[in-house]
Every structure is written in structure tokens, then in C-alpha cells.
Amino acid sequence: MDMVYLTFILILSVFLGFELIQKVPATLHTPLMSGANAISGITLVGALVGAGGEGSPLTIFLGTAAVTFATINVVGGYLVTDRMLAMFKKKGTKK
Amino acid sequence: MPTVILINLSYTVAAVLFILGLKFLGNPDTARRGNALSSLGMLLAVVVTLLDHAIIDYRWILLGIVAGTLIGAFAARLIAMTAMPEMVALFNGFGGIASLLVGCIALSQSQLDRFVLLTIFMSIMIGGVTFSGSLLAWGKLSEKITGRPLVFNGQRFVNGGLFLANIACGVMFVQHPEQTLWLVLTVLLSTSLGVMTLLPIGGADMPVIISLLNSYSGLAACAAGFAISNNILIVAGSLVGASGIILTNIMCKAMNRSLANVLFSGFGAASGASNKIEGDVKAISTEDAFYILEAAQSVVVIPGYGMAVAQAQHAVKELQGLLEKNGCEVLYAIHPVAGRMPGHMNVLLAEADVPYDLLLEMDDINPRMETFDVAIVIGANDVVNTAAREIESSPIYGMPIINADYARTVFVLKRSMASGFAGLDNPLFYKDNTRMIFGDAKETVNKLIRELSS
Numbered sequence: 238m239d240m241v242y243l244t245f246i247l248i249l250s251v252f253l254g255f256e257l258i259q260k261v262p263a264t265l266h267t268p269l270m271s272g273a274n275a276i277s278g279i280t281l282v283g284a285l286v287g288a289g290g291e292g293s294p295l296t297i298f299l300g301t302a303a304v305t306f307a308t309i310n311v312v313g314g315y316l317v318t319d320r321m322l323a324m325f326k327k328k329g330t331k332k
Numbered sequence: 333m334p335t336v337i338l339i340n341l342s343y344t345v346a347a348v349l350f351i352l353g354l355k356f357l358g359n360p361d362t363a364r365r366g367n368a369l370s371s372l373g374m375l376l377a378v379v380v381t382l383l384d385h386a387i388i389d390y391r392w393i394l395l396g397i398v399a400g401t402l403i404g405a406f407a408a409r410l411i412a413m414t415a416m417p418e419m420v421a422l423f424n425g426f427g428g429i430a431s432l433l434v435g436c437i438a439l440s441q442s443q444l445d446r447f448v449l450l451t452i453f454m455s456i457m458i459g460g461v462t463f464s465g466s467l468l469a470w471g472k473l474s475e476k477i478t479g480r481p482l483v484f485n486g487q488r489f490v491n492g493g494l495f496l497a498n499i500a501c502g503v504m505f506v507q508h509p510e511q512t513l514w515l516v517l518t519v520l521l522s523t524s525l526g527v528m529t530l531l532p533i534g535g536a537d538m539p540v541i542i543s544l545l546n547s548y549s550g551l552a553a554c555a556a557g558f559a560i561s562n563n564i565l566i567v568a569g570s571l572v573g574a575s576g577i578i579l580t581n582i583m584c585k586a587m588n589r590s591l592a593n594v595l596f597s598g599f600g601a602a603s604g605a606s607n608k609i610e611g612d613v614k615a616i617s618t619e620d621a622f623y624i625l626e627a628a629q630s631v632v633v634i635p636g637y638g639m640a641v642a643q644a645q646h647a648v649k650e651l652q653g654l655l656e657k658n659g660c661e662v663l664y665a666i667h668p669v670a671g672r673m674p675g676h677m678n679v680l681l682a683e684a685d686v687p688y689d690l691l692l693e694m695d696d697i698n699p700r701m702e703t704f705d706v707a708i709v710i711g712a713n714d715v716v717n718t719a720a721r722e723i724e725s726s727p728i729y730g731m732p733i734i735n736a737d738y739a740r741t742v743f744v745l746k747r748s749m750a751s752g753f754a755g756l757d758n759p760l761f762y763k764d765n766t767r768m769i770f771g772d773a774k775e776t777v778n779k780l781i782r783e784l785s786s
Contacts, residue, residue: 239561240447240558243557243558243561243563243566246563246566246567247554247558247566247570250566250567250570250571250574251570251573251574252574253351253571253574254354254570254571254572254573254574254575255574255577255578257351257354257355257358257571257574257575258354258358258574258575258578258579259578260358261357261358262358262359262360262693263666263668263674263675263678263693264360264666264675264678264688264691265357265358265359265360265363265675265678266579266582266668266673266674266675266678267416267420267673267674267675267676267678267679268357268363268367268675268679269354269357269358269575269579269674269675270420270542270543270546270575270576270579270673270674270675271416271420271423272353272354272357272366272367272370273354273546273550273571273572273575273576274420274423274424274427274546274549274572275367275370275371275374275423276350276353276354276370276374276550276568276571276572277424277427277546277549277550277552277553277568277569277572278374278423278426278427278430278553279374279377279553279564279565279568279569280427280430280431280434280552280553280556280565280569281374281378281430282377282378282381282562282564282565283434283437283438283556283557283559283560283562283565284396284430284433284434284437285378285381285382285384285387285393286381286384286386286387286437286560287433287434287437288392288393288396289382289386289387289388289389289390289392289393290386290387290388290389291386291388291389292437292440293440296437296440297389297392299433299436299437300392300396300433300437301392301393301395301396302396302429302433303396303429303430303433303434303437304392304393304396304397304400304430305395305396305397305399305400305403306400306426306427306429306430306433307400307426307427307430308396308397308399308400308401308404309400309403309404309407309423309426310404310423310424310426310427310430311374311400311404312400312401312404312405312408313403313404313405313407313408313419313423313426314404314408314423315367315370315371315374315408316404316405316408316409317407317408317411317416317419317420317423318367319364319367319368320408320409321413321416321679321682322363322364322367323364324413324679324682324683324685325360325363325682325688326682326685326687326688327360327361327687327688327689328687328689328690
């Protein structure tokens with residue numbers, strides 16, 4: 238049942254993703270990509286249980302590495318996207 | 333309230349924040365808010381996960397988060413805007429390796445049925461390909477290794493074989509999860525596959541590949557979500573996967589090539605000088621260019637990767653200001669695959685304070701190209717290569733281009749007569765209305781600025 242339910246979520250989210258992104262203007266392609274990239278760092282959530290769980294030292298080590306990499310992805314991704322978006326200005330609006 | 337319910341309710345809220353965030357990212361006015369919402373969703377998801385009863389020790393988590401935050405924040409603050417493509421590639425690779433590691437960790441769970449094992453395999457394989465592929469892309473983009481495509485005989489068969497071996501390894505892994513051999517082999521084969529896939533990819537194909545790797549990193553997170561039965565990973569991962577696929581598709585269309593063609597052809601590596609174009613190239617000095625520009629009523633600037641290399645975006649913006657003061661209308665025409673990642677030129681020009689509503693997409697600018705007095709091509713080649721319209725035997729024949737040659741006069745700012753990335757001769761350079769201005773793009777623009785302001 239778990240599998241069916243998770244697959245159900247997957248299919249719906251994929252369709253939602255297609256609908257959401259379809260109309261993004263070309264100007265925002267880079268921020269969209271790096272913003273989406275930051276979201277893919279969600280693996281961090283999965284890594285937390287590995288790093289903090291009662292697993293073997295190896296599991297904890299791998300978990301900590303995963304937490305570190307995913308955090309770089311998340312923090313770096315969001316900050317860099319924000320930095321880019323802050324630069325986008327319309328005509329007539331001054332800094 | 334039981335913790336499990338609290339966690340899952342919060343995940344629902346986080347999912348909504350991601351969705352709204354992506355929606356707002358689609359409009360320049362709300363994009364920044366969208367990114368903030370999405371980061372809020374991430375924060376929420378991480379914080380509630382820490383309440384999970386399975387977590388008993390916070391020391392290692394803290395270590396990982398502090399280290400990751402410091403590295404990520406410093407990298408994001410210090411990186412130059414021109415180095416953005418490789419930064420995105422690198423972050424992407426980190427996401428990939430995280431998914432690979434989570435897949436490995438998931439192996440220590442108590443109940444492992446076939447389906448869970450299959451998803452563990454997929455998160456390791458996709459994560460591995462994303463990781464090594466992104467690292468190689470980073471190396472190529474930052475020119476730590478050569479950006480030229482590397483092609484050899486039978487490359488397709490080697491890559492195809494590698495892929496099949498990877499799948500076979502997956503089958504064995506699902507059958508015998510207790511044998512570490514298959515796990516190790518899966519990691520090795522998938523990371524080699526990422527490297528091998530990237531070898532034949534050259535600079536101009538990077539926009540496609542970066543989008544594709546972006547999509548993979550989402551799919552890897554998604555597979556990891558299945559492996560540990562976590563729905564927020566599945567939702568977020570598939571949203572990213574879908575957005576990456578859409579971008580990949582847009583980029584492929586803009587090059588009139590299929591994804592398979594981009595992945596396997598090693599475009600630009602071997603194409604000899606098959607189409608020699610007869611005619612003379614007319615070079616002019618910046619002084620003469622200045623006279624034409626001074627009289628121009630409307631100018632369209634067509635930037636390409638060369639503008640990024642020369643870091644000429646600020647100079648271009650200054651030129652725009654002077655021309656506007658002179659009563660001239662200045663617009664920019666941006667090809668979807670100009671540069672090394674989707675939207676590369678837009679980011680650079682935004683950095684130089686060019687308002688984004690002056691940046692027109694190819695389909696909007698082409699119908700009115702005839703009305704422009706001058707088209708200035710800065711560091712672009714393939715995206716204005718008229719061979720795409722005129723020479724049927726050309727490898728890029730059929731690719732949609734910006735019709736710079738329809739403007740009354742075309743200035744091409746170019747370092748030398750060396751051909752563009754694709755190694756193709758460009759008939760545009762030989763047209764009657766084309767004038768070449770040789771030299772470093774930034775220097776040429778600066779010379780024009782000096783002429784205009786004196």
C-alpha cells in the first residue's frame with residue numbers, strides 16, 4: 238500500500254511541476270534552475286535521520302557527509318538565487 | 333499531538349511553500365519572494381524532522397549543518413556572477429552525492445522488500461550520475477579541464493554498455509542486498525557513467541546538460557524519498573525533476589536537436605571545414621563604427637558567451653546609456669541557448685543593471701529585426717549563424733537563430749576570424765551589411781564609449 242500511495246504522490250507532483258514551470262519567462266531561467274536546485278537539497282531531511290540515528294558508525298559517518306553536502310546545496314542554492322534575483326530590475330526603478 | 337502527525341502536517345505545509353515558491357519564481361516581480369517562501373518551506377521541513385524519535389544524537393547533525401552552511405554561504409556570497417554556471421553545476425553535484433549517500437544509509441533499515449531495494453538502487457545510480465556528471469560539468473565550465481568535447485570511436489557503445497552493466501548490477505543488488513560487492517559496483521559504475529556521459533559534451537551544449545543534471549538531482553531526491561518512505565522528498569524531488577525536464581526541452585528546441593543527439597553526437601568535435609564560404613570580410617575601425625552608431629535611431633545588442641568571457645556586460649550597459657542619451661532606442665536580443673546555461677545572458681545583464689524588460693526573446697525580436705539600424709553582435713556566433721537558414725548541409729541547419737543580418741547594418745565584435753564553438757564558418761560575416769570589428773569585446777565597446785562621450 239505504501240508503494241501505491243507514494244507513487245500516487247509522485248505522479249501528481251510531476252504533473253503539478255510541469256504545470257508550474259511551463260510559463261516561466263526566459264529571463265528567469267537561471268534563477269529558476271538554481272532555485273529548483275536548492276529545493277532538490279531536500280535530501281537533507283533524509284540525511285538527518287542517518288546522521289543522528291542509532292546506526293553503525295559507518296551509517297553515522299555517511300549520514301553526516303550527506304547532511305554536509307545537502308546543506309551546501311540548500312544554503313548555497315537559496316542564497317545565490319536570492320543574490321541573482323536582487324539584481325533583476327524593471328526599467329525606471331532605480332536601486 | 334503525536335510527533336509523526338506533526339511532522340507529516342508540517343511536510344504538507346512545506347510542500348505548499350515549495351509549490352507557491354516555484355509559482356512565484358515564474359514572474360520577475362514576485363520571484364524573490366518565491367525563493368524566500370521556498371527556503372522557508374525547507375527550513376520548516378528540516379526543523380520538524382529534527383523532532384523525529386529516531387534521532388537520538390544531534391552532535392553530528394549540528395556538525396554537518398554548520399559546516400555545510402558556512403561553505404554554502406561563503407560560496408554563494410563570493411562567487412562572481414560570470415562564474416554562475418559552474419557554481420550551479422557544483423551545487424547540483426552536491427545534491428546528487430547527498431542522494432547517493434541517503435540511498436546507502438537506507439540499506440540499514442530493518443525491512444527491505446524488493447521495491448525498497450529497487451528505489452535504493454535508483455537513488456544511488458541517479459545520485460551517482462548526477463554527482464560525477466555535475467563535477468565534470470563544473471570542471472569544463474570553470475576550464476579546469478578542457479571544455480572541448482572528447483570523442484572516440486565506439487563511444488556510444490561504451491556508454492551504452494556501461495548503462496546496461498549498471499542496470500544488470502542493479503538487478504543483482506536487488507536479489508542479493510547482503511553482498512556489498514553489488515553496492516560498490518553500482519556506485520562505481522554510476523559515477524563512471526556520469527563522467528563518460530559528460531565527456532562528449534562541449535561548451536555550447538552546456539545549457540542542455542545543466543538543465544538535465546538539474547532534473548536528475550530532483551529525480552535522485554525523489555528516489556531517495558521512496559527508499560526511506562518520505563513524502564516530502566518525493567514531492568520536492570519530482571517538482572525539481574519536472575522543471576529540469578521542461579528546461580532541457582526548451583534548450584533542445586532552441587538548438588533544433590534531440591536530447592539523444594546532444595548526449596551522443598559530440599557536436600563540434602569533428603565537423604571539418606566542409607562549407608567554405610566565398611567572399612570577403614569587411615572590417616572597420618571603431619571610429620567608423622562610431623559614425624554609424626551616432627546616426628542610428630535604434631540598436632539591438634545580441635550577446636553571446638564571448639560577452640561573459642570578456643566580462644563586457646558593464647561596458648555594454650554604459651554604451652547603452654550613451655546611445656539612449658543620443659536619442660537612440662537600445663534593445664537586447666537573447667537567444668535561449670546563448671551562454672553556458674539557460675538564462676545566462678539575462679543574469680549577466682541584470683548584474684550590469686540593464687532592466688529586464690529591455691531583454692527580448694528570439695521570437696519577439698525577429699519579426700522586427702528589419703526596423704533596427706544597427707545590430708551589434710557581441711561574442712555570439714552560432715546563435716546568429718545564418719548557415720542555419722541557408723546551408724542545408726550545415727550541421728546546424730534548421731536551428732532557430734536571431735536574424736541579425738536583417739538589420740540594416742550588423743557589427744560583429746570578434747577577437748579574430750576563428751570559428752565559433754561549433755567549428756562552423758558563419759555566412760553572416762560575409763554579408764554585404766556586415767562589418768567586423770576585431771579585438772577584445774570589452775575593449776572595443778570601451779573605445780566606442782570613449783568616442784561617443786567625447
